[in-house]
Amino acid sequence: MSVDQHSHLKRLEAESIRIMREVAAEFSNPVMLYSIGKDSSVMLHLAMKAFYPSKPPFPVLHVDTTWKFREMIAFRDDIMQRLGLDMIVHVNQEGVAAGVTPFTHGSNYYTHVMKTEGLKQALDKYGFDAAFGGARRDEEKSRAKERIFSFRSANHTWDPKNQRPELWQLYNARVHKGESIRAFPLSNWTELDIWQYILAENIQIVPLYFAKRRPIVERGGMLIMVDDERMQLQPQEKVEERLVRFRTLGCYPLTGAVESSAATLPEIVREMLIARTSERQGRLIDHDESGSMEKKKKEGYF
Amino acid sequence: MNQVPVARESADFQRYIAEQERKSLLRFLTCGSVDDGKSTLIGRLLYETKMIFEDHFSALERDSRKHGTTGEEVDLALLLDGLEAEREQGITIDVAYRFFTTDKRKFIVADTPGHEQYTRNMATGASTSDLAVLLVDARHGIVTQTRRHAFIVSLLGIRHIVLAVNKIDLVDFDQARFAAIREAFQQLAADFGFASIVSIPLSARYGDNVAEVSPRTPWYHGPSLLDHLQRVDVGDDLARRPFRMCVQWVNRPDLNFRGFAGTVASGSLRPGDEIVVARSGTRSRVERIVTFDGDLDIAEAGTAVTLTLADEIDASRGDVFAKSDDRPEVIDQFAAHLVWMHEDPMLPGRPYLLKCGTRTVSAQVTEIRHKIDVNSFQHLAAKELRLNEVGEVHLGLSEAIAIEPYRQHRETGAFVLIDRFSNATVGAGMVTHGLRRATNVHWQAIDVTREARAQLKHQMAKVAWFTGLSGSGKSTIANIVEKKLHALGKHTFILDGDNVRHGLNRDLGFTDADRVENVRRVAEVARLMTDAGLIVLVSFISPFKAERQLARDLMAAGEFAEVFVDTPIETCEARDSKGLYAKARAGQIRNFTGIDSPYERPEAPEIHIRSNEEALEHAADRVVAWILGRDSADDWVI
Incomplete structure (x- = not known):
């Protein structure tokens, strides 16, 4: 099934590709966060399109909490091998050593340690200056105001009062050393768009x-x-x-x-x-x- | 791994999917003043198009009891106010994007704040929209902010307007009231050249004329808002415009493939077409239009492609491809409308970074023609642009780039300005026209070069730029340096802040705008003097990084040194040789650096003199050593 060139899905696809190319061209060390979910699958598919016939010029990072479904991990390893991409898997070993689990520490603390802290560790370790995420504006109220290029301070914090204005498709990619940009190529997709696109493109x-x-x-x-x-x-x-x-x-x-x-x-x-x-x-x-x-x-x- | 098969589809479902894939996209923004009911209207559209999920709705009911303004009823506006702070203050302070869909279209709504100081956010929302819904309160009619909103959306090139006359229930569905507002708006908007204006009486709170035409306005014969939004043709004529594509990224997987990746901004392209690189004029033919889904026979506006060309031409990110019969102008000076978006005002002469398409260059505003009162549309004289002010300005670039009027080409006519130090996005601009003087005033080729002039004097022309607080000892050290150089037979000149203000810069005061211009002129004079072969010692407080950078950018690498005379303010104030600190403290002098005007310390000066720790003679020797190109002060002090 192929998508009409003028449809809203094709427009969303073109916008995402454009965002990815901007990031690849403007940053010295970008990375794509991969969560194994459907949005990540769409994002990865778009990255394969954006840089074709080259491979995406950045690695893929999975922050593994060690509590993902087993089928997710199997799927992850299989798809990375099939697409021939570089993948970095990072686990917050301090969290593991401290015995932090979703059962023992409550969902908030567990998520903070294994996801948020794990992510920060990985970004610091490899010195990434841009990270793609698959978040969409329709997911949640605070995401509705998120920029496509979202500025993060050197300690990875997001200041909702101090975001850069973002006009047209002119994304400001300038950061000082240690600061970074989270780039959201799926910002304007809705959950329904994601499913329709998976269907149209037969995405795994x-x-x-x-x-x-x-x-x-x-x-x-x-x-x-x-x-x-x-x-x-x-x-x-x-x-x-x-x-x-x-x-x-x-x-x-x-x-x-x-x-x-x-x-x-x-x-x-x-x-x-x-x-x-x-x-x-x-x-x-x-x-x-x-x-x-x-x-x-x-x-x-x- | 096997994908679960796409099976068991009914014919109905097939048809549904096909419809989805033909669905078009409309992006619009909503604007209005505080309490006109914008957020309620979008909440209503989401509600009517069944886009509110049960869990969101129950969160909404909970929030309505806590923060709502509608008593016992659910406050639909709370769906949109995303950030906690905003919910507490009860005003929307940032652009929120919302999504809804009907059978015919997908919609992306930019909800932009109506609060007085948030022009910036409205411009942001408008920049990606094709249509604007302007709300007015039926009780108040056209207000100052309606004029402002109409002006800004027209500035950003929006051609289709819906005038939503909200709260029509509160004026008893009065036909005459509605007609008067519609009439007043049409008069107001006459000069803006909107392609369509549709006025609709509605009640966001109760839903009248939002999704369905309301029986409570039997005198209204137009469409409901949703009906209009589904059907309006926003006349996307990009396909008929000349071909443009900004090169984003050069794709080189191996030695046999070199492709130029970008999105077609306008027009279309086929294999075999001749293209030209706007900046260099180099031509070639399109060989293939490569995509992941196979090569295309035609690349139309909006398509993301990778082009391979018949020839190995010099092109890279930032270049603009066009067809040879219709090329963009390549210019370094142009006029533009500028919307200022930062708390630090825009100062003419200050260097900023300008990003247009995929190209980033250094730029400065060379002149503010006027600023525009967004409420009365009057033109006012201005020396600077402040946050949320709009002006018509002239800009000069460090190099010529492909740039065009915004009305004809959004992609090559829109730009943002970025602060060179904080990296903040500080302004957004729309090109109105190129300035001819850039293309007609050619550089005079001069046979006697600056090197030749300097050689005759047995020296290298250089600029030592002394910066530091008033009373830090800049002039004292510069004087010692000059005496030493003079004794060595070198030709020198000192440009001193105080002296220059008596002549060349006597028209300038001490505001930030004037300080920037003060430094710019001196930097240009210093540059001319080095062209004449002189060694120039500039002794200027020059408090701002940006202007020191400007001075540096005028000179070749190695010809400019920042000499930071680093003296603690307490020492300077204790000396107070000119009695200025005392006056500043007494409030008799305003904008005094270090007291009520900032001094931005150099981060990496070539020469850093801590005058409390180093003998002035020794410091002067270090400056001389740099000027003479010696490694250290010891080398020349024999």
Whole structure:
């Protein structure tokens, strides 16, 4: 299935490609953050397009919390090998040594240590001056005001009051040593656009997005998949085989599944059209209060 | 790995997907003054197009009780005020982008603040929009800010306007009231050359005429807002304009492939077409239009492509490709509208970085023709542009680039200015026209060169630029240096801050704008003197990094040294040889460097003199050594 050259998807694609080329041309050491999710898959696909016939002129970085679904890791390794890309996997070893897990430390602290701190460590270690992220403006309120080139101070903080005006498609790529830019090529895509594009371009995604019978525990109103033996059950909890899929992917103990029988891309898109909850609903970390994403971003979260 | 097969599709679904892929995109912005109900209107559009998810809606109900202004009802405006601080203050202070979709179109909405000082954000939202929805409160009609909004959107080249006369419920759906507002706006907008103005009476809060035509305005026969937005033709005529493409990146995977990556800004291109590199005039033919999805037979406006050419030509990032029969002007001086976006005012003569297309060059405003009162549209004289001010200015560039009027070519006619030190984006500009004098005033070729003149004097022409606080000892050291050089038979001249202000710069005061011009003139004079073969000692407080950089940029590498006379302000004040500090402290002198005007310390001066720690004679010897090209002061002091 090919996309009409004048359609909104083609316009979004061209805009993303343009952003990626600007970053590659203007920065000395960019990196693409890869989270293995559907948005990352689209971003990677766009990067393959943007620099064709060259490979993307930057490495791919995965900040591994050690709690990703096993299927995600398998998918990651397979796709990197098939595309022939350089991948850096970074784990916050201090966090691991301190025994920080989503079960023992609560989702907020765990996410801060294993994701935010892990990301900062990796950016510092390799001295990246720009990092692509797959965030979209439609995901969450504080993201709606995010720039496409988002400036971060030398200690990776985001100051919402002090963002650079961004006009036309003239992106200001100038930073001092230690400062960096987070670049968001998918800013103007919506969740539906992402699915339609995956369908149109037949982009590979992690099978967890498709409905299948999976071992599920109900916890805190969410459907959590028991992905390995580290998940310990409470006395009243029991594992059931349920037909579910995931709308968003992250660390398995923090990612809720939805009951669904959508096992193909068209079925997923169809389900999207009647969906009544946003995809981040499935993530525990956003729930605490409505300003929580803004707080995390200020601290350096993507 | 096997993708789950795309299967079990019904014919309906196939049709739906095909429709989605034909869907067009409309980007628009909404503007209005505080309390006109912009955020409520967008919240209403999201609500009517079923874009609000249940979890968002329940967060909204929670927030409405906490921050809402609509009593018991859900406050739709809270959907848009994303940042905590804004929610607490109850005003939108940054541009928020929102998305909704209908069967026919996908929409990207820039919600821009109406608050007095946020012209900057409106210009930002307008720069990527094709249409503007201007809100007015039916009770208040056209207000000052409506004029401002109409002006800014026209400045940014928006040609399609919707005048949303909101809160029509609060004037009892009064037809005459609506007609009067519509009439007043049409008069106001007559000079702006909008291609379409559609006025709609509506109530964002209750939904009248937003998605559906309301029975409460039976006298209104136009479309609902959503209906109009779905159908309006914003006349994207980029395809019919001359071909332009800015080169973003040169693609060289191996020795056999060299492609120029960019997005076609306007026009179209086919393999075999002749293209020309605007800046150099070099020509070649398009061999292939390469994309990941296969080579294209035609590259149209908006398409991201990689071009291979028949010849190995010299082109790189920043170049503009055109067709040989319609090339952009390549100029280094032009007139533009400039919107200032930073707390530090724009000062003529100060060097900034200018980014246009994919090219970044050094630029300065050579003249403010006038600033424009955005409320009355009056032209006013100005020496600087402050935050949110708009002016018509002349700019000069460090080198000629392909640049064109914004009305004809957005991509080669829009630019941003970036501060060279803080890297902040400080201004946004739209080219109105090129200035002929740049192309007609050619440099006179001179046979006796500056090197020849300097050689005759057995010296190298150089500039030692002494900077430091008043009373730091700049002139004292410069004098010692000059005496030593004179004794060695060198031809020198001292340009002293105080002396120059009696003559050349006697029209200038001590405001920031005047200080910049003061330094610029002296830097140019110093440059002329080195052309004459002289060694020039400039003794100037020169408090701003940007102007010292300007002076440096005028000279070749190695010909300019920054001499930082670093004396603590306490010492300078204790000396106070001219009694100026006392006056400044007493408030008799204003804008005095170090007291109520900043001094920006040099970061890496060639010569750093800590006058409390080093004998002035020794310091002077170090300067002389640099001028004579010796490694150290000991080399020449025999």
